[in-house]
Amino acid sequence: MRKFVLAVAALALASTAAFADVITDRQAVMKENARQVGTLVKMVKGESAFDAAAVLAALTALNDNVQKIDVAASFPVGSDKGDTTASPKIWEDPAGFQAEVDKFKAVTASAVGAPAQDLDALKAQVGTIGQTCGTCHEAFRVKKG
Amino acid sequence: MGAFKKFAVAALALGGAGAATLWWLALPERLGPDAVAALGAGDAARGQRIFDTGGCASCHAKPKSEGDARLQLAGGLELKTAYGTFVAPNISTDPNDGIGGWSLEDFANAMLKGVSRDGQHLYPAFPYASYARMKPAEVADIYAFMKTLPPVAGRAPSHTLAFPFNVRSGIGLWKLFYLSDQPVIAFADGTPEKVLRGRDLVEGAGHCGECHTPRGFDGGTRKGQWLAGAAAAEGQGIVPNITPQGTGISGWSESDIASYLETGFTPEFDSVGGTMVEVQKNMARLSAEDREAIAAYLKAIPPHPNGYPAPQPKPAG
Numbered sequence: 001m002r003k004f005v006l007a008v009a010a011l012a013l014a015s016t017a018a019f020a021d022v023i024t025d026r027q028a029v030m031k032e033n034a035r036q037v038g039t040l041v042k043m044v045k046g047e048s049a050f051d052a053a054a055v056l057a058a059l060t061a062l063n064d065n066v067q068k069i070d071v072a073a074s075f076p077v078g079s080d081k082g083d084t085t086a087s088p089k090i091w092e093d094p095a096g097f098q099a100e101v102d103k104f105k106a107v108t109a110s111a112v113g114a115p116a117q118d119l120d121a122l123k124a125q126v127g128t129i130g131q132t133c134g135t136c137h138e139a140f141r142v143k144k145g
Numbered sequence: 146m147g148a149f150k151k152f153a154v155a156a157l158a159l160g161g162a163g164a165a166t167l168w169w170l171a172l173p174e175r176l177g178p179d180a181v182a183a184l185g186a187g188d189a190a191r192g193q194r195i196f197d198t199g200g201c202a203s204c205h206a207k208p209k210s211e212g213d214a215r216l217q218l219a220g221g222l223e224l225k226t227a228y229g230t231f232v233a234p235n236i237s238t239d240p241n242d243g244i245g246g247w248s249l250e251d252f253a254n255a256m257l258k259g260v261s262r263d264g265q266h267l268y269p270a271f272p273y274a275s276y277a278r279m280k281p282a283e284v285a286d287i288y289a290f291m292k293t294l295p296p297v298a299g300r301a302p303s304h305t306l307a308f309p310f311n312v313r314s315g316i317g318l319w320k321l322f323y324l325s326d327q328p329v330i331a332f333a334d335g336t337p338e339k340v341l342r343g344r345d346l347v348e349g350a351g352h353c354g355e356c357h358t359p360r361g362f363d364g365g366t367r368k369g370q371w372l373a374g375a376a377a378a379e380g381q382g383i384v385p386n387i388t389p390q391g392t393g394i395s396g397w398s399e400s401d402i403a404s405y406l407e408t409g410f411t412p413e414f415d416s417v418g419g420t421m422v423e424v425q426k427n428m429a430r431l432s433a434e435d436r437e438a439i440a441a442y443l444k445a446i447p448p449h450p451n452g453y454p455a456p457q458p459k460p461a462g
Contacts, residue, residue: 030415038414045404087381130409130416134425137418142382145392145456 019079023086026074029065036062037133040126043119055122056115062129063108071098087142100136107132171317173260180257181250183281192290195283197430198350199276201291203423204233216294218243220301224270226378228364229306231270239296252288253281259320266316268304269364274323275352283350323365329354330371330446343442346435347372356384356420359452372443373452382419383453390448402440403433 039058042048071094080088090097107128116122196202202210205218219242220235237243244252244262251262259266259273267273276284309315329348332340347353358366359375374386374393386393394402401412406428409417417425428436 034414037410041408041410041414044408085382126408133416134409134418134422137416138420138422141418142380143377143385143419145383145451145453 019076019082022074022076022079023082023084026086027084029069029074032065033062036065037126037129040122040129044123044126050119050122052115052117056112059108059112059115059125063112066105066108069101069105071101085141085144087140090140093139097136097140100132100140104132104136167318168314170321171314173264173266173317174258174320175254175260175264176250176258180281181253184249184253184285185282187249187282187285187287187289189286189289189293191283192286192288194431194435195279195287195350196290197427198346198435199287199352200424200427201236201287203427205236217297218291218294219297219299224379226270228310229304231268231304231306232301234301235297235299236291237297238292238294239298242298242300243296244291245296249285249288252291253284256284256287257281257326259316259324266313266320268306268313268316269319269323270304272352272355274366275349275355277324277326278328278345279349280345287350319363319365322363329368332445336445337441339438339441340445342435343438343440343445346439347442351439353387357387367452370449370452372446373449376453377419379420386449386451387443388446388449389444391451393451394443395448399437399440399444402443403436406431406436406439407433 036058039048039054043050043055075086075090075097077091080086080091111125111129116125202215202218204222204224205220206215207217207219208222210217218235218237220233222233224231224233235243238245240246247255247262254260255262255267255271256273256276256279258277259269259271261267304311328344330344332344354366354372356378357372357374358368359370359373360366360378372387374391375384376382377384386395389395397405397412405411405417406425409422409425409429411417428439
C-alpha cells in the first residue's frame with residue numbers, strides 16, 4: 001500500500017512538474033514573440049529609425065517562432081493549472097483556439113512574404129499582427145493577480 | 146441626493162414612517178426642468194467621439210460585429226454576473242424594438258438618472274452611475290449621433306436575475322448611495338486642463354471605473370479604492386490596478402499608457418487581452434489628445450494597492 005501511495009504521489013508530482021515545463025516553455029515562446037514585435041513597434045512609435053533589413057529580420061524570426069507552435073504539445077489537457085494565464089476556454093473550445101493559432105501563422109507568414117518597405121506600410125503590418133494577438137488574448141487568456 | 150431626501154433618510158433612521166418613506170425613496174426620479182433645458186441641441190459629429198469613448202457598440206451591437214455592423218445596435222450581448230445574466234437591449238432607432246421613439250429628454254433620463262421611458266429603474270449593468278457624471282451637452286451630442294444610425298428590428302431577450310436582484314425598486318435605494326453627478330476625484334485649483342479632460346473621459350462616458358474599481362457587497366463601486374483593480378465581474382481573472390501603485394501600470398509613463406490605448410501593445414510588447422480588447426479598439430478611434438488626457442488623469446489620481454486579493458500560493462512542482 002505504501003509503495004502504491006508513493007508511486008501515485010511520484011506520478012502526480014512528475015505530471016505537475018511536466019506541466020510546469022510546458023507552461024515555462026510556452027511562456028518563453030510568447031516572450032520571444034514580444035521581443036521581435038517590440039523591434040517593429042519601436043519603429044512605429046518613432047523610438048528607433050525605420051530599417052527595412054531589421055524589419056525583415058524581426059518578421060522572419062517571429063514567423064519561424066510562430067510556425068513552431070504546436071497546440072497539442074504546448075497546451076496539453078490539464079496545463080490550465082499552475083502559474084499560467086491560459087484560459088480554460090482553450091480546452092472548452094479547442095477548434096476555436098486552433099483557428100486562432102492558424103490565423104496567427106498565416107498572418108506572420110504573409111508578413112514575411114511582403115515585408116513593409118516604409119513606415120506607413122509597417123504601421124499597417126504591425127496593426128494586423130497586433131489585432132491577431134488581441135483577438136486570441138481576448139478569448140483565450142485570463143489575467144491573474 | 147437632494148436636501149429633502151437627506152432629511153427623509155434621517156426621518157427613516159429616527160424610526161418615522163418607515164415603510165412608506167422607504168417606498169417613496171425608492172421611486173424613480175427623473176431630471177428636473179433645469180437639467181432638461183441644459184441639454185441643448187446636440188451635435189452628431191461631436192457625439193461620435195462620446196459614442197466611441199463609451200464603447201456603446203461593444204455591448205449594444207450584435208456580439209462579434211465588425212465594420213458597419215458595429216453601428217447596428219440590436220443588442221443581445223450577455224453579461225453573466227453573480228447577480229444573474231444581463232442582456233444588452235436594442236438601442237437602435239427602430240421605433241418599436243429600439244429607442245427610435247424616445248425624445249432627448251427620455252434618453253437623458255436613462256443616461257443620467259437610470260430611468261427608462263416608461264418610468265422604470267434601469268439596472269446599473271447599464272453604467273449610468275458613470276454616465277451621471279457626463280455633461281448634459283455630451284448626452285445631447287450622443288443622442289444626435291445615435292439618431293443617424295440605422296433602425297434594426299428585433300428585441301433582445303430579457304435579463305434573467307435571481308431574487309432579490311429581480312426586484313427593481315431595490316435599485317431606487319441603491320441610487321441614493323451611488324448615483325451622483327459629482328466627480329469621483331476632486332482636484333485642486335490649477336490642475337492642468339489635460340487632467341480634467343481625462344477625468345471627464347474616464348469617470349464619465351468612458352466608465353472605466355465600472356470594471357477597474359472593486360465593488361462592495363451591494364454592487365456599488367468603492368470610491369476609496371477608485372481604479373485599484375478588481376476581480377472580474379464575469380468569469381475568472383482580474384481587472385488590473387490602473388492607479389500609480391500596485392502591479393498594474395504603475396511603472397508605465399504617460400506616453401506608455403497613451404500608446405497602449407492607441408496600438409494595444411504594453412511597454413513590454415505584450416498585447417491587450419480580455420474585454421479590454423474591445424475597449425482599446427474604441428480608444429484607438431479617439432484623438433491623440435484624448436488618449437494623452439486619459440493618461441495624464443491616470444497619473445494624477447491617488448495611488449492604491451491592488452483592489453483584489455493576492456493570488457493563491459503556487460501549487461508545488
